[in-house]
Amino acid sequence: MHETTGVKVFRVAVITVxxxxxxxxxxxxxxxxxxxxxxxxxxFTWWPSEITLAPFVxxxxxxxxxxxxxxxxxxxxxxxxxxxxxxxxxSYAMSRYKFFGRSIFSTTxxxxxxxxxxxxxxxxxxxxxxxxxxTGIQLVGTMGGLIITYLTFSLPFSIWMLAGYFDGIPHExxxxxxxxxxxxxxxxxxxxxxxxxxxxxAVAIFSFMTSxxxxxxxxxxxxxxxxxxxxxxxxxxTQSDVYWNQIMAASLVVSIPIVVAxxxxxxxxxxxxxxxGVK
Amino acid sequence: MSVTTxxxxxxxxxxxxxxxxxxxxxxxxxMPYALLAPAVMFVLAIQVLPMVIGICMSFIKLTxxxxxxxxSAPAAGLANYSITVDFNSAVGKSLLSSxxxxxxxxxxxxxxxxxxxxxxxxVLQKQFWGRGFIRTLFLIPYAxxxxxxxxxxxxxxQKDTGAINxxxxxxxxxxxxxxFWLIGDSxxxxxxxxxxxxxxxxxxxxxxxGLQSIPSEVYEAxxxxxxxxxxxxxxITLPMLKPVNVVLILVMFLWTFxxxxxxxxxFGNSQPPAGDLIAFHIYNASFLTWNFGLGAAMSVLLxxxxxxxxxxxxxxxxxxxxxx
Numbered sequence: 001m002h003e004t005t006g007v008k009v010f011r012v013a014v015i016t017v018x019x020x021x022x023x024x025x026x027x028x029x030x031x032x033x034x035x036x037x038x039x040x041x042x043x044f045t046w047w048p049s050e051i052t053l054a055p056f057v058x059x060x061x062x063x064x065x066x067x068x069x070x071x072x073x074x075x076x077x078x079x080x081x082x083x084x085x086x087x088x089x090x091s092y093a094m095s096r097y098k099f100f101g102r103s104i105f106s107t108t109x110x111x112x113x114x115x116x117x118x119x120x121x122x123x124x125x126x127x128x129x130x131x132x133x134x135t136g137i138q139l140v141g142t143m144g145g146l147i148i149t150y151l152t153f154s155l156p157f158s159i160w161m162l163a164g165y166f167d168g169i170p171h172e173x174x175x176x177x178x179x180x181x182x183x184x185x186x187x188x189x190x191x192x193x194x195x196x197x198x199x200x201x202a203v204a205i206f207s208f209m210t211s212x213x214x215x216x217x218x219x220x221x222x223x224x225x226x227x228x229x230x231x232x233x234x235x236x237x238t239q240s241d242v243y244w245n246q247i248m249a250a251s252l253v254v255s256i257p258i259v260v261a262x263x264x265x266x267x268x269x270x271x272x273x274x275x276x277g278v279k
Numbered sequence: 280m281s282v283t284t285x286x287x288x289x290x291x292x293x294x295x296x297x298x299x300x301x302x303x304x305x306x307x308x309x310m311p312y313a314l315l316a317p318a319v320m321f322v323l324a325i326q327v328l329p330m331v332i333g334i335c336m337s338f339i340k341l342t343x344x345x346x347x348x349x350x351s352a353p354a355a356g357l358a359n360y361s362i363t364v365d366f367n368s369a370v371g372k373s374l375l376s377s378x379x380x381x382x383x384x385x386x387x388x389x390x391x392x393x394x395x396x397x398x399x400x401x402v403l404q405k406q407f408w409g410r411g412f413i414r415t416l417f418l419i420p421y422a423x424x425x426x427x428x429x430x431x432x433x434x435x436x437q438k439d440t441g442a443i444n445x446x447x448x449x450x451x452x453x454x455x456x457x458x459f460w461l462i463g464d465s466x467x468x469x470x471x472x473x474x475x476x477x478x479x480x481x482x483x484x485x486x487x488x489g490l491q492s493i494p495s496e497v498y499e500a501x502x503x504x505x506x507x508x509x510x511x512x513x514x515i516t517l518p519m520l521k522p523v524n525v526v527l528i529l530v531m532f533l534w535t536f537x538x539x540x541x542x543x544x545x546f547g548n549s550q551p552p553a554g555d556l557i558a559f560h561i562y563n564a565s566f567l568t569w570n571f572g573l574g575a576a577m578s579v580l581l582x583x584x585x586x587x588x589x590x591x592x593x594x595x596x597x598x599x600x601x602x603x
Contacts, residue, residue, distance in 0.1 A: 007508050011402045015413055018399055022416055025431040028442050044445035086317045093314035105315060112326050114585050116537050118561045119578035120329035122571055127329060152325040155318055184310055213425040215540045230426050244434050251427040262422035263415050273488035
């Protein structure tokens, strides 16, 4: 294909500007994490005066980062698994059945995107406190409360994306499984799910990222015992000295697993989006 | 599958499976409801029920004194609302200014993010050397945990130790005083840049997925007819991406208008009026003064506003597509 110079110039310009815009904060994060403390307390420099890995060692003791990390991993994993299971059943119903209330359900579930988090934050907190008083099940200050809260955050988008994905899988596959003696759940588990693997992976990444990055509810529903990274990372700046090099090192460490996972699986994500409502 | 011969086969397959699914032999009518039950239960318990309680809370005088025993808080009628919308009082005035800041912020963030995402998606539509790498790079801000990205920017926006002022004043030698980016009026610009940095890769991702469904033959055919790239974008890309754009812009609007993370992580406990987004404002109004009734009233007004805008948006979009 022949391309005019205008198109080429436009492409190079767009890519250059966006690449710089995207990469500079990442570059600053990486280089600053390897700077000695005096570098980040004085005027900014684009390169460390000496490269040191001390921030990556010290960051674990300035705040109890390891325990926040473990809490985040547990909360995000549990919320992802539960939300995935729930979304699979719901999307299968949306994709394969016509039933009364179907459109009400899909409208309600999408409209939850509209709810301002601050509106249901406090009532939810009070409900958890009351449940604790009534039954003894502790939801505030434990992981359970955060897990069930987070799983509902990713549900709407997951159901929407998975239902679209299931729609793309021919109904004949389920029918064939039923002829072979599977029930609807058997057909779902044995035939539809294996065929929907890319979509499932995409939804799982999305749920995990949602839980891993949530700040508002984490700031209210966590106590010292179950603090997650979203809140924990901010504790570096409440120390008497602001250890920017350690903050950058910690940000880098908590980002790497999720960024790598996302980038490796981005094809699944795009495929999931294409199959979902994006048609 | 056997096809009955009387009716045209083109219609048959679309009608038949639905019929069958309505009453599957192996299961009852309750099957879809059973499948949906867990999702409905959790969404009701964690989102809908608390929201209804939140709406009730906006009608009671839920202040510090009653927070431990909130059932006994006295009814306030519409008092919380009348304080909120009394724009001569301090509470009403700051809420109104926060609302305008949020409106300006949302329009700029959604508009610019969409433009950047669209430019990047179009530019990366064709295969060229290094495309995969560029695409991966562009998606990093979206993949980073929210707070990690914002904290990096917070460091860059520091007055004396940050990269932005260093670049402007020491590298480019712009004259004058180094500004504070996170205090005062500049905080709006800082917040805007961070929010766009976070959001545009999402627009890029969605538009890229949407572009994949446009067959390349359409472009080739139009090129044969002499269409220039700009014309192709306007007459092919834009109309064919419309279903994506309808959802994308709505979702970006709702997320940005409710954005709490950006000001919360960027500004912490200092709340510059120019960076006082409405979700952040309500959070502070509720949790700093412990007047939750008032905070709930503000949230309900916010919800009503979002419902109204969403409703109008969907009506306008649907009407346009019907006319077209």
